[in-house]
Amino acid sequence: MKANRTFTMRDHTHAQVGIGTLIIFIAMVLVAAVAAAVLIQTSGTLQQKAQSTGKQATQEVSSNLMVKNIEGVRAKNTATAMSSTIDLLKLKVALNVGSSPVDVNQVVISITDGTTANNLVYAGNSKSYASVGASNGVMGYFGDSAADNLESLLMNTTSINSVSYANPSHYFTVDRVRDEDSSFSQSNPVMNTGDMVIMYIATTSASADSANYGYIGTTTTTGGPLSSGLNLVPRSVVNIILTPESGVSTNADFVTPSSYGVKETVQLYP
Known part of the structure; x- marks a missing residue:
């Protein structure tokens, strides 16, 4: 079972x-x-x-600007009748090695003689002195000719929003020296690698203004140039700062010679 x-x-x-x-x-x-x-x-x-x-x-x-040298030019009537001050600075400027392109239209130049300080923008800059949203800040009589723009810088004023600005104390102009790719123009001043330009800074003194000098370099200033407020007499300590839109600022400091003698053009830097 x-x-x-x-x-x-x-x-x-x-x-x-x-x-x-x-x-x-x-x-x-x-x-x-x-x-x-x-x-x-x-x-x-x-x-x-x-x-x-x-x-x-x-x-x-x-993005580094490099100041190669600076020359000073005295206003004159004749080869022997010249101003006692430096009335125009010519800065030869290039880009440092490996630098990115620099838009000169956005560069601000600060210059002081120890007493007066001017902050300058490019003569074709339409924004800096204009009202917000407006585009009327460009220097009066600004055009495509570098020579005409330099003359306007030294001689004219600019009226913006019923305010009159003396061009020498508010603007600087530029002329190209080397531009292999033809990328630089007065209306579009962009510096690429290898480019070299001359930046013109008006430093006309009140004495040069009142003396009505007829020439500064090759530029005719009939009736006399306008005063920039600066006074670059011998032994003046001058500080110049170039500030691009991006990148480090470039400084150029120098002391004017103890005497200008009979020289119309004076080497100042380096």
Whole structure:
């Protein structure tokens, strides 16, 4: 005879545990997916900001103007009747090695003789002295001719919003010396690698203004040039700072000679 067998019902909970684990696993996958999406988005934003910051930092250290030399010119009527002050500065400026292009239209030149300080903008800059949103800040009589612009710098005033500005104390002009790619113009004065320009800064004194000198260099100033407020007599300490839109500023400091003698053009820097 076969032994009696007893059958019992057992509670199997393994399947229930498996479903719970699956739910937890799915939840963890969803959380991980959301976290990954956030990290990817954040890393993309950080990468863009890092690239932008790196580009700006590179531009800040690479956009360097370099002052090669500075000459001073005295106003005159004849070869023997000359002003006792330096009335025009000619800065020969180039770009440093590896420099990015520089828009001269955005360069600000600060010059002081220890008593008077002038902050000058490019004569074709239409924004600096204009009202917000307006474009009437360009120097009066400014055009495509560098020679005419220099004459206007020395002789004329500019009226903006019923305010009259003496050009010598508010503007500077530029003429190109070397521009192999023909990228530089009066209306679009952008310097590229290899370019060289002359920046003209009017330093006409009140005495030169009142004496009505007829010439400054080759520029005719019939009726006398306007005063810049500066007075570059012998032994004057002059500080010039060229500040581009981006990049480091360039300083040029010099002391005028103890006597100008009979020289019409005086070497000042370096």
